[in-house]
Amino acid sequence: MPLSAQDLASTYSILAFDPVANQLGVAVQSHYFCVGGAVPWIRPGVGAVATQSMVNVSFGPLGLALLRAGHTPQQALDALLAGDTDPDRRQVALMDAQGRTATHTGKRCIPAAGHQRGDNYSVQANLMAKETVWPAMARAFEQSSGDLAARMLAALKAAEAEGGDIRGKQSAALLVVENDPIPPPWQCRVFDLRVDDSPDPLAELERLLQVARAYRETQRAFAILEDAPGDAERLEQAKAAFLAAPSLLPRNPEQLFWFGLNLVRAGFVDEALDYFRQTYAVAPHWRELPPRLAVAGLLPDDPALIRRIQEA
Numbered sequence: 001m002p003l004s005a006q007d008l009a010s011t012y013s014i015l016a017f018d019p020v021a022n023q024l025g026v027a028v029q030s031h032y033f034c035v036g037g038a039v040p041w042i043r044p045g046v047g048a049v050a051t052q053s054m055v056n057v058s059f060g061p062l063g064l065a066l067l068r069a070g071h072t073p074q075q076a077l078d079a080l081l082a083g084d085t086d087p088d089r090r091q092v093a094l095m096d097a098q099g100r101t102a103t104h105t106g107k108r109c110i111p112a113a114g115h116q117r118g119d120n121y122s123v124q125a126n127l128m129a130k131e132t133v134w135p136a137m138a139r140a141f142e143q144s145s146g147d148l149a150a151r152m153l154a155a156l157k158a159a160e161a162e163g164g165d166i167r168g169k170q171s172a173a174l175l176v177v178e179n180d181p182i183p184p185p186w187q188c189r190v191f192d193l194r195v196d197d198s199p200d201p202l203a204e205l206e207r208l209l210q211v212a213r214a215y216r217e218t219q220r221a222f223a224i225l226e227d228a229p230g231d232a233e234r235l236e237q238a239k240a241a242f243l244a245a246p247s248l249l250p251r252n253p254e255q256l257f258w259f260g261l262n263l264v265r266a267g268f269v270d271e272a273l274d275y276f277r278q279t280y281a282v283a284p285h286w287r288e289l290p291p292r293l294a295v296a297g298l299l300p301d302d303p304a305l306i307r308r309i310q311e312a
Contacts, residue, residue, distance in 0.1 A: 005059060010032070010165060010167070011030030011035060011052045011125070011127075012030070012133055012134065012159040012165065012224070012257070013028035013029075013050040013138065014027050014028075014123045014124075014137060014141060014156070015048045015093050015095040015101060015122045016095075016148055016151065016154045017097075017099030017120040017121070018147070018148040020101060023147075023148045023190060024044070024048050024095070024097065024176070024177050024179045025042070025051075025130050025152050025154065025174070025175060025177075025202055026042050026048040026050055026152075026174075027040070027149075027152040027155070027172075027174040027175070028040050028050060028156075028174075029159070029160065029165070029169060029177040029201055030052075030165055030169075030170065030171060030172075031168045032170060033170060033171060033175065033196065034093035034171055034194075034196040035170075035172065036171065036172070036173025036194035036195075037187055037196075038055055038057050039055065040173050040175050041063065041064055041107040041174045041227050042064075043064045043068070043177075044178060044183075045065075045097050045179055045180055045187035045188075046064055046068045046097055046181065047064060047067040047094060047095050047096040047283060048094070048095045048175075048254075049064060049092065049093070049094050050092065050093045050124060051088060051090070051091075051092045052062070052091045052124070052125045053090055053105075053106065053109045053113070053127075054089035054090060055090075055109070056084060056092075057101065057182070059080050059084075061139070061311055062080060063077075063080055065074050066080070067094065067096050067097075072096065072102070073100050073101055074102040075093040076094050076102070077092065077094050077103075077104055078193075084290040087106055088108040090104065091105045091106060091109050091126050091243070092104050093115065093122040093124050095122060097179055097181075099119075099250060101121070102113040102219070103122045103124055106123065107228050109126040109127075110154075111126075111127075111128075111131075112126075112127075112129070112130055113125065113127065113128065114126075114131065115128035115152075116134050116136055116137075116138045118142060120140075123137040123141070123159075125137070125159065127166055128164065128165065129163025129164060129166045129169065130162055130163050131158045131244070132162045133162045136159060136161065136162045137158050140155045140157070140158035140181075141154065146301040147175055149174060149176050149190070149191050149209055150209075151242060152176075153174065153209065156172065161297070169198075169200070169201055169202070170197060170255060171194075171195055171197055171198065171201050172198075172205045173193045174205055175191065175193075175271070176179055176189075176192075178190060179188035191212050191232060192215075193205060193208065193209060195208065203224065205287050213245070214227050214245040215255070218226070218242055218243035218255045220261060221241035221259060221262075222259070222262045223262070224237050225262045225265070225266040226262070226265075227275055229258045229265070230266065234266075238263075238266075241277070242255075242259050253279045253283050257275070257286055257304075259272075259275050260272040260273070260274075260292070260309075263275065264299065264305075264309065265299075269305070272310070273312040276312040277285065277312045280312065287310045288312055290309045
């Protein structure tokens with residue numbers, strides 16, 4: 001059988017659990033197109049899997065299914081390897097919803113290859129420039145601060161600082177979920193980010209993480225307004241939350257517009273006009289949207305109000 005570049009998901013990755021925030025995460029970087037489609041797997045309330053080296057992608061969904069059925073990470077790992085045709089070429093790590101881990105680095109993985117496990121995390125790497133890559137990842141995760149996404153990103157950056165994948169870099173992914181099995185899985189996503197092809201995937205992943213944080217903060221501001229329309233105290237709380245979001249301007253004025261819309265819906269028309277004004281200064285074509293929103297029932301069918309918003 002010919003060897004394909006798509007077989008070689010040689011990479012470095014981290015599985016991690018934050019018991020305080022009750023979040024699960026997996027992050028990865030590789031010289032491999034679209035590594036986020038092969039290596040990282042995660043399910044809220046169940047666990048996470050990183051499958052790499054001469055990658056067996058089926059280890060992702062099968063590993064999660066075994067964890068969901070009640071197997072420990074080690075039992076699930078043993079079952080995966082027992083059913084595999086070439087376990088010596090695989091590298092795979094599993095983590096359950098309690099942060100327990102099991103990791104395998106096959107003896108025929110391309111060196112430098114290895115893994116290290118600690119409290120609530122596992123780091124693993126193969127085809128690395130140096131054997132110091134995965135210990136550096138472990139140290140960075142243990143010593144870094146911030147939320148789970150920030151700490152996992154610190155581990156990836158530490159790997160790259162040690163030389164990373166000997167082939168170079170191409171793609172990256174970062175997944176974080178609220179570790180709750182009750183809501184539908186898509187409602188538990190905190191971050192679901194992928195960089196499929198880039199000369200500097202970690203820099204792009206870090207930029208996307210900042211944008212994702214901005215969107216999460218603006219959604220919090222929207223929720224505050226929706227919770228108590230017409231409440232002046234809530235208005236100030238919402239404005240403070242919106243102001244705290246990392247700025248998306250001048251490239252993306254959309255959140256300014258939607259915050260203005262939510263202010264109108266909460267009864268704060270005068271306060272909303274400045275946000276519309278800022279939007280139109282960057283993207284004048286957004287003036288066409290308010291009448292369409294009225295048709296869709298997202299703004300009152302009030303021509304005077306619509307004109308006021310458009311002329312802000």
